[in-house]
Amino acid sequence: AHTTVRIFDALPQQAVFASPQRGNPRWRSFPPARAEVFIDDEGDVALRANGEYLGSFARNWIIPLGFHPFQFGLTPHTPRLRCGRVIVQRRAWTVSIEEMGAGNFSGLSRDLILGVERLRAAKDLPRFVYIRPTEQALRRSGAEGRDKDTKPVFIDLESYLFLEIFHRWLTKSGELEITEMLPAPDDLWWREADGRRTFELRTLMIPR
Structure with a gap:
């Protein structure tokens, strides 16, 4: 938990x-x-x-x-x-729903793909990112204390399934905080025969 x-x-x-x-x-x-x-x-x-x-x-x-x-x-x-x-x-960015522009984003949407690609080009967004509503968006919605709304969500901006998730979150909150995935999947140090892995190591460094 x-x-x-x-x-x-x-x-x-x-x-x-x-x-x-x-x-x-x-x-x-x-x-x-x-x-x-x-x-x-x-x-x-x-x-x-x-x-x-x-x-x-x-x-x-x-x-x-x-x-x-x-x-x-x-x-x-x-x-x-x-x-x-x-x-x-x-690196982090703030993106609002207005920046997606107009279009029909439902179903299998060409407008959704083009809208996200324009957004990536304008803001230099990497392929792999994490998203969450901004503090202001959470405060407006009253969802500040709910885990599912405050925890970052992984997004692959070159996968249509994730584009739908991205747009759904952006529509719901009106404004998202986007953070780069770092290191990116290709830069992960832990390698296995079937691919790369990630792990988390926490420590405290104290200067002498």
């Missing part, structure tokens, strides 16, 4: 919401215009706002628990953030 909790609610003093989207009034929030990503004297990638240190992207005791110390998002595109050779936050 899995339980999804929002770090901003569970540990409000340990998390910072840095996003152009409006956060819950109870959260500690900063707009990206006031936030600055910087490298400190030890080479760590961190965030600060108005001179106040907000936290590290990689060195935090919360990370082994499955939490990121803070969420840093830009609209409509957040680039990868790195700490040396380590990627600490994947």
Whole structure:
């Protein structure tokens, strides 16, 4: 069994919401215009706002628990953030239903394929991604606490079945947060005779 909790609610003093989207009034929030990503004297990638240190992207005791110390998002595109050779936050995009354009997307739809391909070309979306409703979309729908609505869903943008799932989620929420799958399937390290595998390893790195 899995339980999804929002770090901003569970540990409000340990998390910072840095996003152009409006956060819950109870959260500690900063707009990206006031936030600055910087490298400190030890080479760590961190965030600060108005001179106040907000936290590290990689060195935090919360990370082994499955939490990121803070969420840093830009609209409509957040680039990868790195700490040396380590990627600490994947590329992400915000997509609205209006960006799909007009068309008949029901059944076996040519418009659906063309609409998604135009979206991929405009935003440089990779083939393999994860989607979930944005914070604002969840708040509007009242689905913030439901696991099935907050957990990311895998999407292959070159599979018609997944295109239908993508469009269904986009229609339902009106706005999606898209995150690249990294590493992509062809880059997975674990190889078996019948293909590649993925696994998750969590650890805590403490600088000396």
